[in-house]
Amino acid sequence: MSIASDVLRSSKGRVVLGVVAAWALFQLWLTMAAPGKIAPELEGTSEKVNVQIELPFTPERFHVLAFQQYGRVSGTDEHSIELRGVKRTDLRSVARPYWVTAVGPIKEGG
Amino acid sequence: MNLMLQIWGGYVRLTQRWPGLAAIVPFIPVLALWTAVSEAGLFPRAFFPGPADVVRAFFTLTYKGILPDYLQDSLIRLATGAAVGVAIGIPLGVLIGTSRWAHRICWPVLLFFQAIGDIAWLPILLIWFGFGLTTMTFVIVYTVLFPVVLNTVLGVESVPRDLSRAALSLGASRARVLWEVTLPGALPNIITGLRNGLGYGWRALIAVEMIVGTSGIGFMMFDARRAGSTVEILLGMIILGLLWYIVDAWILAPLERATGQRWGLVTS
Numbered sequence: 433m434s435i436a437s438d439v440l441r442s443s444k445g446r447v448v449l450g451v452v453a454a455w456a457l458f459q460l461w462l463t464m465a466a467p468g469k470i471a472p473e474l475e476g477t478s479e480k481v482n483v484q485i486e487l488p489f490t491p492e493r494f495h496v497l498a499f500q501q502y503g504r505v506s507g508t509d510e511h512s513i514e515l516r517g518v519k520r521t522d523l524r525s526v527a528r529p530y531w532v533t534a535v536g537p538i539k540e541g542g
Numbered sequence: 543m544n545l546m547l548q549i550w551g552g553y554v555r556l557t558q559r560w561p562g563l564a565a566i567v568p569f570i571p572v573l574a575l576w577t578a579v580s581e582a583g584l585f586p587r588a589f590f591p592g593p594a595d596v597v598r599a600f601f602t603l604t605y606k607g608i609l610p611d612y613l614q615d616s617l618i619r620l621a622t623g624a625a626v627g628v629a630i631g632i633p634l635g636v637l638i639g640t641s642r643w644a645h646r647i648c649w650p651v652l653l654f655f656q657a658i659g660d661i662a663w664l665p666i667l668l669i670w671f672g673f674g675l676t677t678m679t680f681v682i683v684y685t686v687l688f689p690v691v692l693n694t695v696l697g698v699e700s701v702p703r704d705l706s707r708a709a710l711s712l713g714a715s716r717a718r719v720l721w722e723v724t725l726p727g728a729l730p731n732i733i734t735g736l737r738n739g740l741g742y743g744w745r746a747l748i749a750v751e752m753i754v755g756t757s758g759i760g761f762m763m764f765d766a767r768r769a770g771s772t773v774e775i776l777l778g779m780i781i782l783g784l785l786w787y788i789v790d791a792w793i794l795a796p797l798e799r800a801t802g803q804r805w806g807l808v809t810s
Contacts, residue, residue, distance in 0.1 A: 438796075438800060442796065443562075444792045444796070445792075445796075447792075448792055448793065488605075489605070489606055492606065492608070494606070494607075494608045494611070495606075495607075497756070498607075529607055530607065531606060531607035
């Protein structure tokens with residue numbers, strides 16, 4: 433009897449494997465859902481784009497720091513973060529977290 | 543007396559049916575005492591929040607994505623550090639355990655560096671690598687390495703020489719003796735070393751994240767101190783304990799038992 437079959441036979445092993453599988457499925461869903469959060473207005477040919485990231489809560493330092501790796505955070509308001517100079521190739525990564533509801537163009541003067 | 547016996551009987555039946563309950567029940571008095579003290583208002587709520595506040599903080603931080611992200615960072619750091627530590631530690635331990643020359647050269651060096659605690663390395667690591675992943679990985683690798691090496695040496699040395707001699711006399715090559723006699727015989731000790739090493743590594747990681755981290759559970763707890771958020775500190779402590787309990791009791795301990803049962807009898 434191999435260790436793998438021992439793991440499958442034990443309830444703890446099945447719970448651990450179930451959690452790992454659920455996590456993997458959730459990550460897959462995040463990857464698949466990300467393009468749907470990006471507004472069609474952001475389509476274009478320029479290499480970089482300025483975006484407004486919508487969140488369901490007031491952004492905290494953690495969220496500002498998380499987006500700083502993709503561009504320059506130029507401001508926040510009650511439910512969004514303005515991020516400038518984002519590479520188009522990074523847009524899906526910006527939209528990927530489950531706590532991002534939408535990524536659209538910056539609402540100038542808004 | 544009769545009532546106590548009935549309660550005890552009920553508890554035994556319940557834990558036999560659902561063994562997982564046996565691990566939860568001891569925490570009930572702790573939780574009850576915690577709730578009672580916090581509800582009694584002996585201390586200000588900001589300094590001593592109750593279990594319900596901690597549960598609320600758990601959901602809030604998860605909703606905002608902070609907790610899963612920090613937890614993931616901590617786990618990835620531990621897994622990376624442990625993988626590197628094990629990749630260096632097991633071959634080094636086997637070498638020291640099988641070669642007298644390697645033992646003479648490495649053993650004093652090993653004992654010397656074992657005395658220098660992982661945190662003692664931090665000042666010089668910060669100068670060399672700065673506040674970053676390299677510093678954290680170094681500390682975890684360093685912490686994991688010693689229990690793995692020392693237990694591997696112990697395991698290799700505990701395999702009876704007669705078994706190796708018997709295999710050699712039957713025509714086995716040295717590599718085959720190492721693979722089929724020495725390593726299986728030493729495996730229970732190696733797993734014990736891994737279990738201890740990961741435990742120490744987990745603690746070291748939290749300490750390092752507090753000092754040099756910009757993310758992770760340790761960072762979350764230390765950052766909460768800045769904001770005076772006792773509830774986040776308590777949440778971090780509970781997550782540390784809970785996560786380690788799951789990793790140790792659900793993964794490492796069964797692995798240790800499995801290898802002991804499977805290969806431990808080589809020595810008898």
